[in-house]
Structures are given as C-alpha cells and as structure tokens.
Amino acid sequence: xxxxxxxxxxxxxxxxxxxxxxxxxxxxxxxxxxxxxxxxxxxxxxxxxxxxxxxxxxxxxxxxxxxxxxxxxxxxxxxxxxxxxxxxxxxxxxxxxxxxxxxxxxxxxxxxxxxxxxxxxxxxxxxxxxxxxxxxxxxxxxxxxxxxxxxxxxxxxxxxxxxxxxxxxxxxxxxxxxxxxxxxxxxxxxxxxxxxxxxxxxxxxxxxxxxxxxxxxxxxxxxxxxxxxxxxxxxxxxxxxxxxxxxxxxxxxxxxxxxxxxxxxxxxxxxxxxxxxxxxxxxxxxxxxxxxxxxxxxxxxxxxx
Amino acid sequence: xxxxxxxxxxxxxxxxxxxxxxxxxxxxxxxxxxxxxxxxxxxxxxxxxxxxxxxxxxxxxxxxxxxxxxxxxxxxxxxxxxxxxxxxxxxxxxxxxxxxxxxxxxxxxxxxxxxxxxxxxxxxxxxxxxxxxxxxxxxxxxxxxxxxxxxxxxxxxxxxxxxxxxxxxxxxxxxxxxxxxxxxxxxxxxxxxxxxxxxxxxxxxxxxxxxxxxxxxxxxxxxxxxxxxxxxxxxxxxxxxxxxxxxxxxxxxxxxxxxxxxxxxxxxxxxxxxxxxxxxxxxxxxxxxxxxxxxxxxxxxxxxxxxxxxxxxxxxxxxxxxxxxxxxxxxxxxxxxxxxxxxxxxxxxxxxxxxxxxxxxxxxx
Numbered sequence: 001x002x003x004x005x006x007x008x009x010x011x012x013x014x015x016x017x018x019x020x021x022x023x024x025x026x027x028x029x030x031x032x033x034x035x036x037x038x039x040x041x042x043x044x045x046x047x048x049x050x051x052x053x054x055x056x057x058x059x060x061x062x063x064x065x066x067x068x069x070x071x072x073x074x075x076x077x078x079x080x081x082x083x084x085x086x087x088x089x090x091x092x093x094x095x096x097x098x099x100x101x102x103x104x105x106x107x108x109x110x111x112x113x114x115x116x117x118x119x120x121x122x123x124x125x126x127x128x129x130x131x132x133x134x135x136x137x138x139x140x141x142x143x144x145x146x147x148x149x150x151x152x153x154x155x156x157x158x159x160x161x162x163x164x165x166x167x168x169x170x171x172x173x174x175x176x177x178x179x180x181x182x183x184x185x186x187x188x189x190x191x192x193x194x195x196x197x198x199x200x201x202x203x204x205x206x207x208x209x210x211x212x213x214x215x216x217x218x219x220x221x222x223x224x225x226x227x228x229x230x231x232x233x234x235x236x237x238x239x240x241x242x243x244x245x246x247x248x249x250x251x252x253x254x255x256x257x258x259x260x261x262x263x264x265x266x267x268x269x270x271x272x273x274x275x276x277x278x279x280x281x282x283x284x285x286x287x288x289x290x291x292x293x294x295x296x297x298x299x300x301x302x303x304x305x
Numbered sequence: 306x307x308x309x310x311x312x313x314x315x316x317x318x319x320x321x322x323x324x325x326x327x328x329x330x331x332x333x334x335x336x337x338x339x340x341x342x343x344x345x346x347x348x349x350x351x352x353x354x355x356x357x358x359x360x361x362x363x364x365x366x367x368x369x370x371x372x373x374x375x376x377x378x379x380x381x382x383x384x385x386x387x388x389x390x391x392x393x394x395x396x397x398x399x400x401x402x403x404x405x406x407x408x409x410x411x412x413x414x415x416x417x418x419x420x421x422x423x424x425x426x427x428x429x430x431x432x433x434x435x436x437x438x439x440x441x442x443x444x445x446x447x448x449x450x451x452x453x454x455x456x457x458x459x460x461x462x463x464x465x466x467x468x469x470x471x472x473x474x475x476x477x478x479x480x481x482x483x484x485x486x487x488x489x490x491x492x493x494x495x496x497x498x499x500x501x502x503x504x505x506x507x508x509x510x511x512x513x514x515x516x517x518x519x520x521x522x523x524x525x526x527x528x529x530x531x532x533x534x535x536x537x538x539x540x541x542x543x544x545x546x547x548x549x550x551x552x553x554x555x556x557x558x559x560x561x562x563x564x565x566x567x568x569x570x571x572x573x574x575x576x577x578x579x580x581x582x583x584x585x586x587x588x589x590x591x592x593x594x595x596x597x598x599x600x601x602x603x604x605x606x607x608x609x610x611x612x613x614x615x616x617x618x619x620x621x622x623x624x625x626x627x628x629x630x631x632x633x634x635x636x637x638x639x640x641x642x643x644x645x646x647x648x649x650x651x652x653x654x655x656x657x658x659x660x661x662x663x664x665x666x667x668x669x670x
Binding site for chain 2: 002042068069111130133134135136138139170173230231233234255256257259261262263271272273275276278279281283284285286287289290291292293295
C-alpha cells in the first residue's frame, strides 16, 4: 500500500524501490517475530500432558527413543508401565499383555486425573511406537476449548455407533473429557467391557456424551496416522481400499494428499524411523524454500479482514 | 664389497645408474634434471670409490638415496608444480549467515539468478523405476533438468546418447549440457539412484563465482588422486565444464576409450582429466564440517549414528542442509520429499535471505 502512495505522488523509482524493500523487510520481520512468539505462547497456552503406553521389555528397544526425541516436548510426559522404574516409569496396578491394554488405559487416566488434572489442558495417549509432533498438536488444539467434552485423533467407524479414535495413532482428551471418563468408571456407567483399548474408550466416550472432533487440516488432510508415512504417501494407481484404510470415517486419500504438512502423529515407528522422522521434522530442510501450505499466514489474513 | 681407489668406471655407466635410482622417487620428472647435475658431483666420488662388480650396487644405492632426499625436499618447497596443492578450499562450505545478512537486495537478486542449476541425470532403462521417481520428484527443482540415457525407453523422455560405455556417455552428456546451458552456470551430475535437495546445493555455491573452476561433492582418495564420488552427486561450475570440454580433445591425457586392460571408473577418469586442467576436487560440507553429499540412505546413516552416538543420534548423524542421499527406494524417496519440503513443526520459521519458489508442476513438495 505504501508503494501505491509513492507511485501516485510520482516519487523517483529509485526511492520507490528502496522504500518497498524496506517495507518488505519490515513486514517479514514482523511476521517472523509473530510466528516465533506464537510458537512460544502455544506451549504455555496449550499445555499437553503425554502418557506413553509401554512395558518393561520395551524400555530399551522403543521407549528410550521417545525419551530422546519427542517426549521432552510435552509439558509433562509420563511413561506408563506395569512396574515403576528409574526410567522413569509410572507403575500401574496391572499385568502385562495385549489383553491388559484397556486396564492399563483406565488406570493411566485415573492416575492422571488424580495427580495431574490441573497441570495440563489436554491429555494425549500414545503407544511406545508412535511419533508425535507436539507443536502441530498444540496448533490444532489451540482453536478448541478444553472445558468442552471433546476428543481428537484418527476417526474410525466400526464397532462404536458414533465412531472412535485409533489407539495407535494417538488420541487426545480435553479436560472435561478426562473428567467424564473417570466419572464414568466411578459411577459404573463405563466398565471394562473389552480388551481393545481404543474401542473400549470410544464406547465410554459415547456413553458419557463426549464428542469426536475433526482433526483434519484446513485442506481436509489427516494429521493423526495409524501407520507409517510410507503406507500413505507413495502414489498409487486407483485401486480398492487397502486393508489398513478399511476403518476410515473420512474418505481416505492415497498419495501426497493423504497427510497434512503439519502432521501430528505416525504409528508403527521403529527406533530407526523414530530418529529419521525427528531429523525430517526438526532438522533437514531446504534452504530458502517457500512452503506451499502456510496456515499461519492464512489465519493472519483472516484476522486482519 | 671392497672400495679400491684409483680405478675409474666409464662415465656413461655411472650416469645411467644414478638415473635408474631416480625411478624409485615419485617426483621424477623434475628431480631427474636435478639428478643430472648431481651426477657430475657423484662421478667424482665414484672415481675415487670404484670397484668392479660393486659399482652397479653403489650406483643404485647412491642414486636412490639422492633422489629420495631431493623428493623429500621438494615437498617442503613450494615449487611451480605444487601450485595445485595450494588451492585454498579443499573443504568447501556455504556462505555464513552473517555474511548473507550483510548483503544488499540487488546482490541477493543477482545471486538468485547466478545460482541456477542444470541437472544432468544419467539413466539407463534398467533403472526405469528410479528414473521415473527422479523425474517425478527432485529433478523438478532444477532450473533445467535433462535425462541422458544409454538407450531410449518408450515410457520416459530422455536424450538418447546411444552409448553403452559409461565414460563415453558422461563425456557426451557434458558436451551437450555445456552447449545447451543457456545462461545457467552450475551443473549437477547424478544417477537417478541419488536423491538431491537442489535448494541446498544452491546454498552451498551461493557465494562462489562460476567463472572460477569448481568441482565439488564427497571427495575420496585413490592413491594420489582426489576425486568426487559419483554416487553422491557431482557439482561443476561453468568454468570447470569449459576446461573439461577443452581437455576432452586431448586423446592422450583424457582418452574417450581407455587403453588400460581394466576399466577405470568414470568418476576417477573425470577427476584425472580435470586435474590436467588444474581443477581439483573439493569436499562439500556445512559450517560444522559435516558432509553434505551422502551416498547412503537416511535410514542407513541414522542407523550408523545410533551405533556410534547413541546419546545424540540426529545431531551427530547428518547435516540440516544436506544435499544428497543415495540407495533409497522410490517409496522412501517419496517419504523423503514429504519430510524435506512439507513435514515441519508449526511456528519454526527460518529467515533465509533468499527465496526459492516451489516448482509449478509438482505436488508432495
């Protein structure tokens, strides 16, 4: 706009050039400061407690890699196991094994509700082979109110009428959702009626009237992923839905449109992939590249208009 | 051996023996001339030391010792032939962030124009899947990318050089690229099994003058020869290309078809030809000294780092501004594209002084 004024007043082109570059620099500097501040603010405004479902045999092979990568980005991180240890893990009063997973989930949330309800705003559950990008989770949650009964993740359709969130991809409960889950068990409205933790929790959420949120980005691309990126990204010829996309609530997309730039999670991630994703997300970058997807800028424009 | 005074050997014998001693030294061309002068001195010595059967041995030993001593001194003196070794940047790093911030807008736009890249991708029908992947992914980030093939394929477009010999094919491709460069001044040669982040290549050469000879990549040593490894990509400036085209005409020093019984790999032949023109290989690395050109895959490098640096895997592994990786499958490359150009944490912005726009005809970046 400043340049238009200068042009109208027939200011010398050299001066116009100088002023416009100064303006561009000024604007970009403001945007940078705004974005950095935004990122810092978010970690204070949107506090996330992460709990990782693990077991003693996995601490060395899996969980230590979470501790070395994304675990430290949570406001609070709790590694939930059947036994307490110096890892540090929290010992829940459960046995180990696939059949115990829902018990672990129930006990974990009860523990968190008892000890940490006021320490965070949102409560994330992840497996010990899930990779999570906390900054993108906070960004997604920032538009929502934690006092409402909401839960977010990768929405699946069968088994529960309103649907449920995939356990492996990770799901996050609002404070109110956590209260209702614990209350459900306290009042006997929710029981241990299945061994499958994500279906069990989904059924309890339905009973307690907690809503399923839509975690897709503004272009409709998924952010939580129950499988690794190479299941979704490589281009495919048109084909019937592969088995791992059969439960999808939203119509699945294969190829580059599968996944948001601001992805939140991937699952079935082994140790090497965990560090690889850390490298891709936080370190490796193309110098000077202007990203195609800039939601921050778009919302800036929306606010200004 | 008995040394007897008074007997003289023929002059020709001693001179020949001193020369033969020189064969043991490395720097013989220059040292031989020095040997000639010193032979006059030694002849005098010889005449006083002579003995019949042992004159051969004495000559050999004296000549050998003398030449070794001369060669030893030669490496300390900076004579005319070691000018190449004084080439200041065997390790080539990108311009520093501070330097970048000091520059003016017009200099920035000059550099953005100057740093455009012509990619030569050397394919064969055997590598069709990798060829298709390169065509679909990183090659779109080159300002101009041309695929040069040994024989044509119906599936994909390329310049058919109709040449099975890899070195001859590379020569033809280089000639074609130089003639069709337009105003592009930087050249990147790779096989489709290599994955490249062209923006980071531009960052590395941003402040380098392409009218100077540059030959950059991951350097390896083979005896005396420093060469750039083909598998991790080769970067050449316009001047280096020009000198190559010239030396290609010299069938003795840079033959098109090798005369040796065994085939020298093209990467070494290239290095040898360039060396004759005074161009030497330089290792591309970042400000911390981490190599930017890799022939291994990301997961392989991460895996190595987990073994060697378990406390700090990612930090110790690879550069943030890495340029190439190798040995990755097409689906791994598509994940890598997403990882490089899309996946990132909200709020982490980099104020890079230059801007490179996404290509028009691609997604997943």
